[in-house]
Amino acid sequence: MKGILLVNLGSPESPTAKDVKPYLDEFLMDERVIDVPKILRNILVRGIILQTRPKKSAKAYAKIWWEEGSPLIVLSERFTDKVRQQTEMPVALGMRYGTMSIKNALQELKDKGVDDVLLVPLYPHYAMSSYETVVVKTMEDQKEFFPEIKLTTLPAFYKxxxxxxxxSESIADGLRDFEYDHILFSYHGIPERHIRKSDPTKFHCxxxxxxxxxxxxxxHSCYRHQCYDTTESVKSYLGLPESKVSVSFQSRLAGDPWLKPYTDYEFERLAKEGKKRLAVITPAFVSDCLETLEEIAMEGKEQFEEAGGEHYTHIxxxxxxDAWVRVMANWVNTWKETGKLPA
Known part of the structure; x- marks a missing residue:
């Protein structure tokens, strides 16, 4: 029997330092997130970052936490439930980090008689620290615990x-009552070296x-290219003016060059250039989370207005x-009937 495994990032159990710390430990100790030798990663993460970051991150999570729980988890569960309603296949939801593990989701599918799984990393773009780590972890768990299960992976769907x-239509809805001076496509940042490491030619990027x-x-594995490709595709679909659209990258760790331009710098630059009405979209994520709700919707608004901007909206x-649910349901149902994956 065929089944679907949806996988998103994950979340702490609660917005407290006690629960944020083990979540950050699992996340930052992932060799595809901080790609340095394990002994150095251990010193950096457990000796330095985890001494102060959990309290700071817990405060950020507390600002965006919903009564039902983590926004990313709640939204992912709502999405999963809606997809279930549009397919006859069992659908399970797992998270790369945290207690809603990929292993548990695979077990859920196995218990329902599934032996042929379509893995859907809920990331539009390929990156070591997002799409790739989901695929690798799922393959490891499948090989160790569920060797009888066949695994197929949905490719990055950025274009x-x-x-x-x-x-595009979701962005158009968000812009309907907002007369913008500029639209900023802010993608999650990654270290520049991740781009080079993901380059199969070892010379192109x-x-x-x-x-x-x-x-x-x-x-095929270049996150930077794929982000710009998504932006160009949306610009073309919506007919957005070239002069009113730009790309930036948010979230970074100090000490390494990450993809530029940096989103927080762009807030200041755009405001000082006289852009008074700014719309921001975060297409690296399909579900709102800490990075979109706190870093962009809250901190971004404050940074833009402090630099002289006047009106700000996060889409x-x-x-x-529902339209996104229908797209996903169509993809998985087509795979069930024909074995074909979307291009």
Whole structure:
């Protein structure tokens, strides 16, 4: 029997330092998130970061926490429930980090008689620290605990026409009552070295302003290229003016060059250039989470207004948008009937 495994990032159990600490430990000790030798990662994460970060992160989580729980978990569960209603296959939800583990989700599918699983990483773009780590972890758990289960993986869908359509129309809805001066596509940041490590050619990705627009097999695993590709596709679909759209990257750790331009710098730059009305979209995520609700919707608004901006709106992620649910249901049902995956 075929079944679907949806996997998102994960969340602490509560917005307290006690629960945030083990979550951050699992997340930051992932070799695809902080890709340094384990002994150095251990010193950096457990010797330095986890001494102060849990309290700070807990305060941030507390600002966005819902009565039902973590927004990312709640939204992912709502999305999963809606997909279940549009397919006859069992659908399970797992998280890369935290207690809602991938292993438990696979066990749930196995208990329902599933022996052929379509893994759906809920990330539109390929990156070591998001899409790839979900795939690797799922394959490890499948091999160790569920060798009888066949595993197929949905490819990154950053340029799929159905995804671009639903993303674009969601953005259009968010802009309907907002007369913008500028739209900022803010993607989650990653270290520049992750781009080079993911380059199968080992020479194409130079981040020099040309490699992302020069056709290459490297683009299949190049997060930077895929982010710009998504932006261009949405711009084309909505007919957005070139001069009113730009791309930036949010969230970074000090000490390493990460993808630029940095979102917080862009808030200041755009405001000082006279952009008074700014709309921000975060297409690296399909579900709103700490990075979108606190870092962008709250801190971003404050940073933009302090720099001279006057009106700011954060356009929500796709979340459990019915049109997005229909797209996912169509993808998984097509796989069930034909074995084909979306391009």
């Amino acid at each position: 799929n026409p159905d995804y671009i359509k639903v993303l 130079k981040m020099d302003g040309h490699c992302c627009t020069t056709n290459s097999v490297a683009h 929500p992620c796709l979340n459990d948008n």
